[in-house]
Amino acid sequence: MKLPASEKTITEYHALLNTIPVPALITDDEGVILAQNSRCNYYTKKGIFFRIGVHFPTYLDNREASSFLHYKNVDPGTAYECKLVGLHQAEGRSFYVMFNMQKLELDPKNNDYIITLSPVDSHLTNDETIRKERDFYKNLLDTLPADIAVFDPQFRYTYVNKNAIKDDITRAWLIGRTDLEYCLHRNLPIEIGQKRQSRLYKLREEGNEYSFEEKITRNNNTEYHLRNMRPILNKDGAMTNIIGYGINITAQKVSELKNQEQALAIEASHDGIAIVNSDQTYRYMNQSHAELFGYSDREELLGKSWSMFYEESELNRVIAELAPALLNDKQWRGETIARKKNGDYINVDVSVTLVEDNSLICLVRDITKRKKEEEQLKRLAVVASQTNSFVIFTNRNHEIEWMNDAFQKFSEYKNNELIHQNISSIFNQNKSGSDIEKFANSIKEAAAFTGELSFSKKQGKQRWLQVNASPIINEKGEIINYVIVANDITLTKETKENYRQMLEKEMELNRLKSQFINLASHEFRTPLANIISSVDILEILNSSEHPQPERVEKHLANIAGDVDRMNNIMTNIFDVGKAETIKSNFHPEIGDISATVRNIVAALEQKKVSHKIVVAETGASKPLLFDKNLIDHVITNLINNGIKYSPLNENIALTINYKNNEVEICVIDHGVGIPKKDQKQLFTSFYRASNVKNIKGTGLGLVIVKQFIEQHNGTVEIISEENEGCIVKLTLPLLNN
């Protein structure tokens, strides 16, 4: 902080000033006017010319004002020419003056300056050309399309042109200030100011001019500037000023950066890229290009011919294609086989472009893997389309994309009829034995599937398919599609099923046979036991001293009776076998079946059967065609069955009901009945219901009944509940037509 000038000092200053014969004034360190002499009036007719307390540079032309502070530091005693402004405005005149500025030794403490002025009116009139020249240079500097700045040795701006700073106020403000202050003022990154400052230090120390690039980002806008700084030395070699020169190189810089990026991209490319001279030698290649051919150091290949990678025959083939293509289209693309450094062959895809200087830009891509995959795919495609198995591809949404000829032929569907259908939907959905649900779930969960599915051909024929489905998954674990391979197993499956049924039948037959043998042996044993016991008795009687002829007679009769009984059982058993032969012995005659039935009942009653038999008839009797013997057997068998399985006091009823076209004959008992579960099997040989207990029977009766009735084109129906009796309904066709 500078002390204010005292009254006494001012008085002293005035005294001093009045001794000076030219206009003079005294300013403080910063140029504020403290005092002036009366000769300053020279410049005005209105009295005091300079105002006390005003900054002296205010009265100077802009440019000189910016230099003012500099003046006081150099060459004391040197007179400077400058233009006074802001005076005599009414007259519109300007004055050129020479001013000389010296440190005032009078009061060293105050660091004040004395400025003496001398008019250069002569210069105004006499040296017009020089002034004009000066204006020209000033103008030149101001309009130069480059930034020009001049610094003092303390790096303060002493001049800056309009191109560098367009705004007049900022430009005036900047004079006397440093880059650091400027950056703060303009909100520029302070680093820029520091960087500039440090460079200026370097320049001051080393005295060499230098250039640098500067990147300035403001409001999202980046500019690049090239700056040149150069010291100005006086005749003694001391640095008086630094002149800075700058141009905007943004456009060049941006394009340069772009080129750099492109070069980087080329370097980083996985494809081999090379530039080949017109003499076929390599001028440039990226690392990938070298590595593609098995070289780790690309320098090894520069200057060598590209043809070194190809065998002669292949080279001739390529050149035969390449040369005309380059001539006509300036480019060629093709596939060829190259040899790597280690002798391995590789498939490469090559693009060649001819450029202006007859160089070739070559782009080479290793397609060995792709080629192999293609080969493999080709082979697989042949298998898929030629195989007898059915092959179907779906997309990831399970829609059919492709099917082979075998499947189209088999399914009777045209390709376009099934394309885009959901794969699950082409199979039969509700077929028992089909794994369709498992299939749908597997597909949904992207799991493999193996199973049997039912499929209906277009014409409706159902077939069984053994189906294998597998998802195809890419490296990322995503499903690309499904492959379904299927085979027609209908025949195998049906054969299997037939075998199973045959085996079951055979086993059932065996079971029934052994059941029958037991039964038959049991049935034979009782009459045999009778016969043998009678024989034993006869033996005893025979050796007796007292002949007993009646007793002998009785036993002989018993033996005969039991032999008959055995014969009966035999007949029954053989009837079944006979039934087949009876078919050819079938002798139907027209007759009245009611009469036949009544005769059978009468014959039974004559034998004194244990139950009463009641016959009822409805409808008008009509004749029909039947074999009396067979019907006799049938009715007798059914009545005997009724008797066998009924309590003694229950009647057996027979109803004969004539209808329009048929007659229904029912044999009704109120015996033990037949459980529902057994009814289906009643017509199977040797089968007996589960509730027969110890009631004797062969399990053959109903089998024979059925065979005989069917011989008449009739039907047999059993209506029964367990413990509620049984109705056997025979239906025979009448002779109407």
Add this chain to the structure above:
Amino acid sequence: MNAKILIIEDEERLRNNLKELLELSGYTVATAEDGENGIEGMNIIQPDVIICDINMPFMDGFDVLEVLRLYPTLKDIPFIFLTAKTEESDVKKGMELGANEYLFKPVRKQDLLDTIKRCLDNRKIANG
């Protein structure tokens, strides 16, 4: 005194023949036509041997043997099955229920008499 034999057999002619044959061989014979009558009869006459069929309506021979083994007075009477049931499983079942002998129909006189004698001898030894 002659040994008493009870025959339980539903087949009338065989029942009569057996009775006649055993009487001619010197035994006292009682008969029953089914299991119920048989048990009733044996309670009355206390037979020395019982000959019983298996296949009979309502109560078969196995049932008869099971029931009589419940009576303290009857349970030790020798019991012979005489049956047309010749399957191994039937024989096994009969012997497990405690039958002394198991005879298949048809049976010859000598086999029947030997079996009855064996039963009577065993019983004598048992009774000391």
